[in-house]
Each structure stands twice: as C-alpha cells, then as structure tokens.
Amino acid sequence: MSAARVGIVTFPGTLDDQDAARAVRLAGAEAVPLWHADHDLKGVDAVFLPGGFSYGDYLRCGAISRFSPLMTELIPAAKAGLPVLGTCNGFQILCEAHLLPGALTRNEGLHYICRDQLIRVENTRTAWTSDFTDGQEILLPIKHGEGRYVADAATLAELESTGRVVFRYAGSNPNGSLNDIAGITNEAGNIVGLMPHPEHAVEELTGAPSVDGRHFFTSILKRLVNA
Amino acid sequence: MTLDTVRRAQETPDERQPYAELGMKDDEYQRVRDILGRRPTSSELAIYSVMWSEHCSYKSSKVHLRQFGTKAPKSEALLVGMGENAGVVDIGDGWAATFKIESHNHPSYVEPHQGAATGVGGIVRDIMSMGARPIAVMDSLRFGGADQPDTRRVLPGVVEGISHYGNCLGLPNIGGEVVFDPCYIGNPLVNALCVGLLRKDQIKLATAPGPGNKVVLFGARTGADGIGGASVLASATFEDESHAKRPAVQVGDPFMEKLLIECCLELYQADVVVGIQDLGAAGVSCATTELAAKGTGGMEVNLNLVPLRDPTLRPEEILMSESQERMMAVVKPDDIPAFMAICEKWDVPATVIGEVTDTGRLVMTWDGEVIVDIPPGTAADEGPVYERPFHEPAGQAALNADGPERLPRPTDLRETLLTLLGSPNLGSKEWVTSQYDRYVRGNTVLAQPADAGMLRISEVMPGAQETTRGIALATDGNGRYAKLDPYTGAQLALAEAYRNVAVTGAKPLAVTNCLNFGSPEDPEVMWQFSEAVRGLADACRTLGVPVTGGNVSFYNQTGSTAINPTPVVGVLGVIDNVAQRVRSGFTTPGLRVLLLGETREEFGGSEWAHVIHGHLGGLPPRADLEAERALATVLTEAAARGLLEGSHDLSDGGLAIALAEACLAQGVGCTVTLPGDDAFVALFSESAARALVCVRPEAFDAVADLCARHEVPCYGLGLTGGAALTVEGVLEVPVEELREVHSSALPRVFG
Numbered sequence: 001m002s003a004a005r006v007g008i009v010t011f012p013g014t015l016d017d018q019d020a021a022r023a024v025r026l027a028g029a030e031a032v033p034l035w036h037a038d039h040d041l042k043g044v045d046a047v048f049l050p051g052g053f054s055y056g057d058y059l060r061c062g063a064i065s066r067f068s069p070l071m072t073e074l075i076p077a078a079k080a081g082l083p084v085l086g087t088c089n090g091f092q093i094l095c096e097a098h099l100l101p102g103a104l105t106r107n108e109g110l111h112y113i114c115r116d117q118l119i120r121v122e123n124t125r126t127a128w129t130s131d132f133t134d135g136q137e138i139l140l141p142i143k144h145g146e147g148r149y150v151a152d153a154a155t156l157a158e159l160e161s162t163g164r165v166v167f168r169y170a171g172s173n174p175n176g177s178l179n180d181i182a183g184i185t186n187e188a189g190n191i192v193g194l195m196p197h198p199e200h201a202v203e204e205l206t207g208a209p210s211v212d213g214r215h216f217f218t219s220i221l222k223r224l225v226n227a
Numbered sequence: 228m229t230l231d232t233v234r235r236a237q238e239t240p241d242e243r244q245p246y247a248e249l250g251m252k253d254d255e256y257q258r259v260r261d262i263l264g265r266r267p268t269s270s271e272l273a274i275y276s277v278m279w280s281e282h283c284s285y286k287s288s289k290v291h292l293r294q295f296g297t298k299a300p301k302s303e304a305l306l307v308g309m310g311e312n313a314g315v316v317d318i319g320d321g322w323a324a325t326f327k328i329e330s331h332n333h334p335s336y337v338e339p340h341q342g343a344a345t346g347v348g349g350i351v352r353d354i355m356s357m358g359a360r361p362i363a364v365m366d367s368l369r370f371g372g373a374d375q376p377d378t379r380r381v382l383p384g385v386v387e388g389i390s391h392y393g394n395c396l397g398l399p400n401i402g403g404e405v406v407f408d409p410c411y412i413g414n415p416l417v418n419a420l421c422v423g424l425l426r427k428d429q430i431k432l433a434t435a436p437g438p439g440n441k442v443v444l445f446g447a448r449t450g451a452d453g454i455g456g457a458s459v460l461a462s463a464t465f466e467d468e469s470h471a472k473r474p475a476v477q478v479g480d481p482f483m484e485k486l487l488i489e490c491c492l493e494l495y496q497a498d499v500v501v502g503i504q505d506l507g508a509a510g511v512s513c514a515t516t517e518l519a520a521k522g523t524g525g526m527e528v529n530l531n532l533v534p535l536r537d538p539t540l541r542p543e544e545i546l547m548s549e550s551q552e553r554m555m556a557v558v559k560p561d562d563i564p565a566f567m568a569i570c571e572k573w574d575v576p577a578t579v580i581g582e583v584t585d586t587g588r589l590v591m592t593w594d595g596e597v598i599v600d601i602p603p604g605t606a607a608d609e610g611p612v613y614e615r616p617f618h619e620p621a622g623q624a625a626l627n628a629d630g631p632e633r634l635p636r637p638t639d640l641r642e643t644l645l646t647l648l649g650s651p652n653l654g655s656k657e658w659v660t661s662q663y664d665r666y667v668r669g670n671t672v673l674a675q676p677a678d679a680g681m682l683r684i685s686e687v688m689p690g691a692q693e694t695t696r697g698i699a700l701a702t703d704g705n706g707r708y709a710k711l712d713p714y715t716g717a718q719l720a721l722a723e724a725y726r727n728v729a730v731t732g733a734k735p736l737a738v739t740n741c742l743n744f745g746s747p748e749d750p751e752v753m754w755q756f757s758e759a760v761r762g763l764a765d766a767c768r769t770l771g772v773p774v775t776g777g778n779v780s781f782y783n784q785t786g787s788t789a790i791n792p793t794p795v796v797g798v799l800g801v802i803d804n805v806a807q808r809v810r811s812g813f814t815t816p817g818l819r820v821l822l823l824g825e826t827r828e829e830f831g832g833s834e835w836a837h838v839i840h841g842h843l844g845g846l847p848p849r850a851d852l853e854a855e856r857a858l859a860t861v862l863t864e865a866a867a868r869g870l871l872e873g874s875h876d877l878s879d880g881g882l883a884i885a886l887a888e889a890c891l892a893q894g895v896g897c898t899v900t901l902p903g904d905d906a907f908v909a910l911f912s913e914s915a916a917r918a919l920v921c922v923r924p925e926a927f928d929a930v931a932d933l934c935a936r937h938e939v940p941c942y943g944l945g946l947t948g949g950a951a952l953t954v955e956g957v958l959e960v961p962v963e964e965l966r967e968v969h970s971s972a973l974p975r976v977f978g
Contacts, residue, residue, distance in 0.1 A: 012482075012485075012486055012573065012574060013395070013482050013485055013486075015395075015396075015397030015485075015667050015668075016397075016667060016669075018668055018669060019666075019667070019668065019669035022669055023669075052397060053394075053395045053481075053482060053485075055482070056395070056480070056481075056482030056483075057395075057482075058482070111387075111390075111661075111662055112390050112391070112394060112662050112663075112664075113661055113662070114660075114661055114662070114663060114664050114665060114666070115661050141666050143394070143664045143666060143667075145394075197666065199669070200666040200669065203669075205672055205683065205805065205806060206669055206670055206671055206672055206683055207666050207669060207671065208666065
C-alpha cells in the first residue's frame, strides 16, 4: 500500500510549510507541496493549510488567500469531504473561505503572543482528532497576533450544541477568544481549524516541550488507511 | 529644475555646492574635486557624501578595526572574513554558516517601530546576499531606565517592530539581550543579528565581473523613504530637532522581504547570479559603487530605468533613497530570461538597469545625459581615513579609584536576592520575548531564556548533506564594565558570549561585533573605542575565535553626554551532535550541583552596586581568558560525553541570580552550601569564567576529573530538588516566590 498523501499549501508569505511537511513525514505520510497559483490539488488524500502571513495578511488575515487559484479547487473538494486542517493563518483562511464559521480578530491584549499553551480536546470524532481522548489536556505552542475567535451568538450556540468546538484554551485564555475557543470543525468533521500549532510539537529535540501534536497526524493517517 | 550633468559641472566650476549640509567637510569636498579633476555633479556629490559618511566608510574606526585582521587567530573554519556583507564559517559536513550583527540605533529612537523593523530587514538581506538562507534572528537591545517615561515610548515600539517584521519573515528569534540603564535614554541601542545557512560551495560575493553582464535591480520599488537616512541620522548627533528628521527613517514591508528570500534562494539554486549585493544604507549609490569596485571595475547605469514608487524623485534622491527590500544582482545576458521568470513566480519586480563594463568608470545617465562619471573605487574603498586624536577621559582615574569597597554590605541576603531578581535587568524578559516567534521553521533546539540560542541544521537544500550538527549563538555586552575599563569590558563581553555558547555544549568558533559608542570627534570617546577594539582583538586571539564582521555605531550621544561605551559581541559555536545539547538550569531532582571556576571579590560595575546603590566605580571583574578557554573546554567535553544534565552561566548578579534562574528553568529547587566564609561575596560577586552545572551523582567523579585535568576549580554545592532555593544557613526562597518576583519585573512597568 502506498503512503497516504497530504498536501501542504504554500501561499506567498506562508511560513510554517516546512514544519508542516516535516510533521506529516514523521507520521509516515507523504508531504505533497501545493502551490497557491496552481489549479491543482495533485490528487492528495488530505490538505494542511499551515500558518504564516499569506499575501502579507494585507487587508485582513486570509482575506486575499481565499481567492487564490488553489483555494478555488480546495473549497469544493473540502465541501465534498476532503479532510482539511488549517492552523493559525490556515484557520483564518478557512474562516474567510466560509468553510468554517466565525472570524479571528486582534488579540485582546493587542500583542502578538508566542507561548506554550494548555489546550483541552473537546471533540475526538473529527478526521484530525480521533487519536486523542475526550477532555485530554495537551500542550501546543500558540503564536499569533490575531487569534481571538468571534462569532455571533446563534453561531456560537450552534457550535456548542453540536459539539463542533474541538479545542478550548485551558488555564488562561491567551487572546480573549469567545467561549475560550481554540479550534472548531464543520458539521461533517472533515475540516478542522485551530490557532495552536501541532506541527511545532512533534519532536523531543525541537519546538515546544511536548509531542502532543503527533496525534493530529496519526489521526488522519488512520482515517485515510481505513477509508 | 536644471539637471546637473557632467558637462554642466565642467562649465560651472565655481557653483556653490551644499556639501556641508550633506555632512562633508571642506577637505573631503576638495578631495572629490581632486579625484574628478572638476567639481562633482549633484548626483556625484550625493554618492560621495553617503559613501564617505561615517556609517558607510568607517573613516574614524578603520585604523583601529584593522587589528581584527592583524591579530586574528589562525582559524580553519573561516571561509569569508571581514569586508564582505557578512563573514562565513565552515561548520562541517559541507555546511557553512554566515552571521552578522548590525546597529539600527538612531532610527529606532526617532521612530521605534519602523527603526527596529528595518534593522531586522537590513541584516537579513546582508545574510541573503552571501548566498544563504536566513534561519534565525536575535536582538541585543538597550534602553534608558525602565521607569523613565521615554523608555515607555521606545521599548514597546522597538519590540513591536522586531516582532512584526521578524515574525512575518518566518525567522525564529532565538535570543539576545534587553538591558536598561539611564545612559541610553535618548540613545537606545537596537543591534540586530541574523544567521544564515548555506552549502559551503555556494558562497555568493558582492562583485560585478564580466563586461556585458547585466545589472538587475529587484525587489521593492524606490521611494522617498530614508533619503539621506544613513548619513544624516547615523553621522549627526541628536539635539532636539529629531522630529524634523522623521521622514529620514525607512519603512519596511516584511512580506516583500519574505518573497525576496524565497526568490533569491531559487535564483541561487538555478545558478543565474554572478554577483549580488543588498541595498542598505546609501541604497543604489552603495550597491553600484561596491559591486563595480569589486568586479571588472566599470558599470553603466540608466537611472531612468529604476522603478519608482514616487515618480517625482530626482536622480540625486534615487541614488540616496534607502527604500527597503531591494537587491542588486549581476547576471549573464543568457540567464536573464530564467532570472526574470523566477522573480515573476514570486511576484518580485525586477528590472535591468545597466551593464558591467571594463572602462574603470561608473557612468550613470538620466534622460540621456551623463550625470555620474567616477572611478567607483574612490567612493567605495578610498574614502577618507581619520586618525582621530584620543586620550584617557579626565575623570577615568577618579572613576576607577571610587571602588565598591566603600559601599555598605547587606545584612539580609534574601532581600538582596529578591530585589535584584525583580529588577528590570535581571527580571524575566518574557514580556519581550513572548512577542517573538521562536518556533517557526521547526529547528529551534534552545531559545530564550536559555544562555544561547541553538538550531538544528536541517534545511531542505538540494545537494546538501544530512548532518547531526547544530549551531549555537549568543550576544553579550556590558556598558558599565566597559565604562570602567573599555579594554577589559570588551574582553568580558566576548568572554560571556563565548561562555554562553559553551554551556550549551557547543564549541565557540567565530565572532561578530557591534561597537556602540559616542562621538568619535570627542577624544575621550575615541579612547574608549580604541581601548575596546584593542581589548577585543587581543581576546579573540587568545580564545582562538576570529572576528568575521560587524558594525560600528558612533554618535550615540545627546549633547556632550555619551552612552556608556557598549561593545556587543556575538559568538557562533558548533555542536557535533545537536541531540547532546545541554538544557538550561536544573532539569530534574536528585542531581549534584557544581560550581565551576574561581570566585573573587569583584563588585565593580556589578548589578548589586547598580541596583542597590546606584553606584558605578572601581574596576570591572578580571578577564581571565585562559580560564575562560579551560572552562569552555570542560563544558564542551563534558557535554559530548553526556555528563551534564543542565548548565547555566554565571554573569550579572553572580551565583545568587544563576541559582535562582536555574531553579526557575524547570521549576526544580535546590539545596546548596556556599564555599568560602563570605556568603555575600559567594552569592553576588560577578567574577567571570564561572558556570553552574548539574550532573547525575554517578557522573560527578568524571566531571571532577575533567575539571582537574584542565585546572578548572570545581565545588560541589549540593543537590537539586524540592520546591525552594535553599542556601544552607543563609536564605531560603520558595521557587514560586522567585517566579512571582522574576516574572513581574517588566509587566510592572510596561503593563
């Protein structure tokens, strides 16, 4: 059986693509580079939208990226069930593309924050979280200036009542996110967006003092193998 | 407006020119006339004035800086030394590292956010122009007193500027310094370091050989920003008209710089670049004269072809503009299509603006008329050189005589520890460093608050060899020590950075420096400078680590009051197996705590004298370089043999602060007994060449043997464990209380 193929998207200004590819490879999958200007998903089994400042994040984080040629392919594929993970800027892009509801706004404290953050896993039924246990507390780095999750009351109520809040900040809320939300999923559970960075928590030697991020990639691999 | 052409210059020899306003002295202007055999055109005057400014020409420092070459130790690792955009060091397995530190002090005072941001941008382009991928940055920052109102304006802006620019570039910020002292009010120091990685056989140089080769300007368009920035801002002392100079600060676009990085790397891989130079201070003037001078010797440029953001710019302004995110490359005509295609892929504008010639002249045209016709070397390399007079400052002897011996010693050492630990200089810098991305690219092994930053060498680069190696970097400097004795102060800065690299297990290899001083026209400042350079050059020779490059920043003074002389030294080291890096501080309970090195009673310039008594006098600690070298040998050997579980260097605040920080690193306490009979000296003296290590009990004998072999004193202090820092018979502080005091130092001031 050939290895599962996970696409790593690079926009101009994407920064964590090298890390994302490494995390995917460490989990045993093949990392396939996807270029923003191509109308081509290269037949990948899943897609990872890594962090950065795509197109300089001018106008609004993720606002320009959603119109890129690659996204015009990715949006319908994701709606049709292709597993997609967006972290940080990737999460912002998923929201701008309306694949996930709500928006990420300026941190409450107005500063960019880089720190190791405790996160609680609230939903283990998504394509990217099945290897966690419900309520598990994990340590992942956050590093963002605009990570405060906001949505209207009806959307929040729906996210909560349908169990679509996947991750919540445990301990102190770093950015003022409503309901301490760190990550959410779509109704089908194939698209997950979060502000923390699992790709920076996969090795003992580097990154955060944790390897909890590995489970994102083992989760998706199991899903792809069993599919 | 009349175009001042070469012909017109010949016809109007007596036209008065504003050379003095551009910072040129009478004799410098006369020299330009002698070189050209006529008066310069206004464009030529623009070129000479910026190229001969202190900032670009090093005219006051050159005669002293030569010692870094003449006294340089033999080093097989040095691939490219001083004189290029940055030095390059062989780090093994076919890899090379290039690194450099540079100041952006004056712009950061005028406009903290943009000043600091473009400081990062500038040093990153220096590293790119060597053919390398930039892989990390560090910042060495100095501000006025934390409680002084202007510090609350400058510091948040500087940190935000570094944060925004560096984070958007995707470069981890792995360390540096934040220091407060009232001497820097009005003259903050923003020294930015960048390190890059390349294959040893892919070094690029700033040179324009081969007549017929094309000169390509690529990156951002040229605007009015920073016109005269380098010469006006860096060569003139601040009075109170700084607001009038605001337009001289450059504005940065990190997104464009990120595209430039990726674009350059692809250009290098496609092998379509003959020579390359970044555009920094003095912009097009600097890039064209330097490239031409180091190449075949001639170049023709059509300035009308420079893409402009502001179409009203005059040629003189284009030549002086310091618009950011621009590079200049020399490209073979056949490679131009491939070069342009790569630039297009990355949305980087690129324009052929000229051609290399063998005429020995740099010729520029505007609207078809010749406006520049000079021998490029006269602007780039043959600027004025000054033997500035210097003498020991009038008050130096009195300052040295006013030693700390007269200061009353504390009775409550617990209180002294907590006061120091919560002071801005020794408190946690997390308020600053949490605004920097330290994880991006996934190779960060150690970052703040570790003694040195460390990176794994793992880059996707075609043809590169797999390696287990890593590099470590640290910057240090102590203006108070240097004020008391600039010769020793500079050596102590090197010694500390060298030691900080060694405590991680890496072997120190090479040095970069940023020399921050007051006005070179003041003989007392010039004495400080000459002593510091002499001290640093001597110390580099003794420690066997060559200076690979750096930067001098003069005129850091307000009125006649100069900053403390502040040589900042960066050291790069290599660890053969990065997995054997030594973590910072106490890692687990049950380890033996050892103090390596000798403690003397040394309080001149110490944090204790500064924080408790506001005193600066006497002499700094002794710089015992042989002891430093022996200590580093012990540390690196012990690390390579896997004998060390944790380590930490002793510096500001002495053993007391080192113990507290070691406890805070992982929240592991310790119980120790002090050597000697004076607890105050044992805890707070700042003797150099010391480190704290913790080892498994069974490794103790091996470490002690190693120390004995290298004649490094080794004292067993006690054991790690528990929830408190306990110094038997002296003090006990719960780790949580240490953390509270340490972590609140900066938030208390900056929110």
